[in-house]
Each structure stands twice: as structure tokens, then as C-alpha cells.
Amino acid sequence: MAGAFIHPSAVVEAGAKLGAGVHVGAFCYIGSEVEVGDNTHFGPHCSVHGPTRIGRDNRFIGHCAIGGEPQDKKYEGERVELVIGDRNLFREFCTINRGTGSGGGITRIGNDNWFLAYTHVAHDCIVGSHCVFSNNATLAGHVSVGDHVILSGFAGVHQFCRIGAHAFVGMGAFVNGDVPPFVMVAQEGYGRPRGINSEGLKRRGFDSDRISAIKRAYRALYMSGGTLDEARTRLVELAGGSEDVRAVLEFIDAGDRPLLR
Structure with missing residues (x-):
């Protein structure tokens, strides 16, 4: 001492x-x-x-x-x-x-x-x-939380969930599924994905090409209207040109709980 x-x-x-x-x-x-x-x-x-x-x-x-x-x-x-x-x-x-x-x-x-x-x-x-x-x-x-994650006030995360790197969980949102990297979650009963954390990524030096690739991955996962298996097939295609999309894909493949969708 x-x-x-x-x-x-x-x-x-x-x-x-x-x-x-x-x-x-x-x-x-x-x-x-x-x-x-x-x-x-x-x-x-x-x-x-x-x-x-x-x-x-x-x-x-x-x-x-x-x-x-x-x-x-x-x-x-x-x-x-x-x-x-x-x-x-x-x-x-x-x-x-x-x-x-x-x-x-x-x-x-x-x-x-x-x-x-x-x-x-x-x-x-x-x-x-x-x-x-x-x-x-x-x-x-x-719960597992990646790097550069922001949890806003009164946010709560259910046991055994994972929050991927650079994700943003909005005020009062309750998370009961895995949140992929880069995704924003907003309060709506239980939290729901609402786009990517583009402003946070800009502040951390992500250029427009990287952010555009992440947006394409988000659209495939959340806006295509297909099943998770169909979204995963599209992510495999996108991952060939983007380390960030590969990170999303690896996050999905490593999980035991359902994704927040």
C-alpha cells in the first residue's frame, strides 16, 4: 500500500x-x-x-x-x-x-x-x-457487450443476450434478443431495430463506403421481408467485399439466442 x-x-x-x-x-x-x-x-x-x-x-x-x-x-x-x-x-x-x-x-x-x-x-x-x-x-x-456500445438511460438487457460492437440502444428500450453490430434499437414495447448507428460510426472514423456496406447488410437482415436464412444468404454475398459485413455475419453465426428482429 x-x-x-x-x-x-x-x-x-x-x-x-x-x-x-x-x-x-x-x-x-x-x-x-x-x-x-x-x-x-x-x-x-x-x-x-x-x-x-x-x-x-x-x-x-x-x-x-x-x-x-x-x-x-x-x-x-x-x-x-x-x-x-x-x-x-x-x-x-x-x-x-x-x-x-x-x-x-x-x-x-x-x-x-x-x-x-x-x-x-x-x-x-x-x-x-x-x-x-x-x-x-x-x-x-x-450478457456480452462489444466495444463502443452505447446504452441509453433506463435501457435493460435480458440475460444471455449479446450486444454487438458499435450498437446503440435507445432510452428505455428493453432488449430480449441479440443485437448485431452497428444496429440502433429504439423503444417500442420491447426494443426494435431502427437502422444503423451511422452518426456514431462517422464519429469513430468510418468512411462512406464502410457505412454504405453496413446499410446494405441492415437492409438484407431487416427490410428484405425474407426469412433469416434468406437474409444470411444475402449477407454471405455482401461479406465478400466488407469486413464489417463479415463481422455481422460472424456475430449471427455465433449466437444461441434469437436475433432481435
């Missing part, structure tokens, strides 16, 4: 490992099986239970509950963990749970994500990097 600042009111259990420059604010609790990388900052009233490994340069603004037991009736106290990467921001009252023994044993979060107030990541979820979870966005257990 050399070089770490620990507020006098905080509790850091024996066995916890804190890197250089770690700041533990007032009334925090850090458990004995917690490892924290350099320059990570905990604001007041945060609790971190282990086994949990946290990378460097993360910020937990306040009242975050990190590494708690999974909210799963099948959990019987087996050793499970949470792994968080670098440079993530966790705003007020975020809750991030550890994994379950029957679900892989680990919840994993990548780098450079923003988790805004009251967001929740349940057991065995895998979240990529450069994502934004707006206020009250919630993942149920076993």
Missing part, C-alpha cells in the same frame, strides 16, 4: 493490495481479496468485495458497490471473481457483481468505459471497451 492515501474513516482489510497513488475516500470498504492498480480513486462510501481485480486509473465517484455476490439463487458461495480493466469511470451508485460457478465464474469489464449513475452489471457479464452506460442502464446475467 506504499504511496496510497486511505482516509481515516475507511476500512481496508488485511490482504488487500493497493497500487501507488490509490486514493480511498471517506467511509469506504476494501475487502481482503481486492487488488487495485495504480492511481485508482475511490470517492466516499464505496465498497469493494473480492475476489476482485481492478486496473489502473479507474475512478469510482461515490456510493459504488463493486464485486458483490451475484444475485442468483444458484450461487452457493463458490469462489468467483470480478475483473475490471483500466481508465473506467463509475458514477454514483453503480453496482457490479462477481460471476457464478455455473456461469463461468467471472464478470469482466474492459477499458475506457463510462458507467453513469445507478447502472448495474450482473453476474458473468462481459463488457468490452469504450462503452457508455447512461443512467440506470442495466444488464442481467450472462
Whole structure:
């Protein structure tokens, strides 16, 4: 714990490992099986239970509950963990749970994500990097989220669903199927696809040719009026000239749950 600042009111259990420059604010609790990388900052009233490994340069603004037991009736106290990467921001009252023994044993979060107030990541979820979870966005257990995904406020994702890279889920949308890469989902009872996230792709440097190819893939998948098998045949044709379309096709082929359509 050399070089770490620990507020006098905080509790850091024996066995916890804190890197250089770690700041533990007032009334925090850090458990004995917690490892924290350099320059990570905990604001007041945060609790971190282990086994949990946290990378460097993360910020937990306040009242975050990190590494708690999974909210799963099948959990019987087996050793499970949470792994968080670098440079993530966790705003007020975020809750991030550890994994379950029957679900892989680990919840994993990548780098450079923003988790805004009251967001929740349940057991065995895998979240990529450069994502934004707006206020009250919630993942149920076993959800997989790709890179550069945006979940708007009050969005909810059903257990075992996958959200592909660069997808955008609109405010209040409830997702109960897999969302392919690049797709926008809007609230309409349960969320429904409503085009591609073209504005987000432009901001990330996608040129007009790439975006046009993704639009053709979207039309084949959602606007052709055919079956999923027919749409897949068309995607195979389109994939020959586009890595992005191949990514959509690979996402579809890897899934066990139905696509959101």
C-alpha cells in the first residue's frame, strides 16, 4: 500500500493490495481479496468485495458497490471473481457483481468505459471497451457487450443476450434478443431495430463506403421481408467485399439466442 492515501474513516482489510497513488475516500470498504492498480480513486462510501481485480486509473465517484455476490439463487458461495480493466469511470451508485460457478465464474469489464449513475452489471457479464452506460442502464446475467456500445438511460438487457460492437440502444428500450453490430434499437414495447448507428460510426472514423456496406447488410437482415436464412444468404454475398459485413455475419453465426428482429 506504499504511496496510497486511505482516509481515516475507511476500512481496508488485511490482504488487500493497493497500487501507488490509490486514493480511498471517506467511509469506504476494501475487502481482503481486492487488488487495485495504480492511481485508482475511490470517492466516499464505496465498497469493494473480492475476489476482485481492478486496473489502473479507474475512478469510482461515490456510493459504488463493486464485486458483490451475484444475485442468483444458484450461487452457493463458490469462489468467483470480478475483473475490471483500466481508465473506467463509475458514477454514483453503480453496482457490479462477481460471476457464478455455473456461469463461468467471472464478470469482466474492459477499458475506457463510462458507467453513469445507478447502472448495474450482473453476474458473468462481459463488457468490452469504450462503452457508455447512461443512467440506470442495466444488464442481467450472462450478457456480452462489444466495444463502443452505447446504452441509453433506463435501457435493460435480458440475460444471455449479446450486444454487438458499435450498437446503440435507445432510452428505455428493453432488449430480449441479440443485437448485431452497428444496429440502433429504439423503444417500442420491447426494443426494435431502427437502422444503423451511422452518426456514431462517422464519429469513430468510418468512411462512406464502410457505412454504405453496413446499410446494405441492415437492409438484407431487416427490410428484405425474407426469412433469416434468406437474409444470411444475402449477407454471405455482401461479406465478400466488407469486413464489417463479415463481422455481422460472424456475430449471427455465433449466437444461441434469437436475433432481435
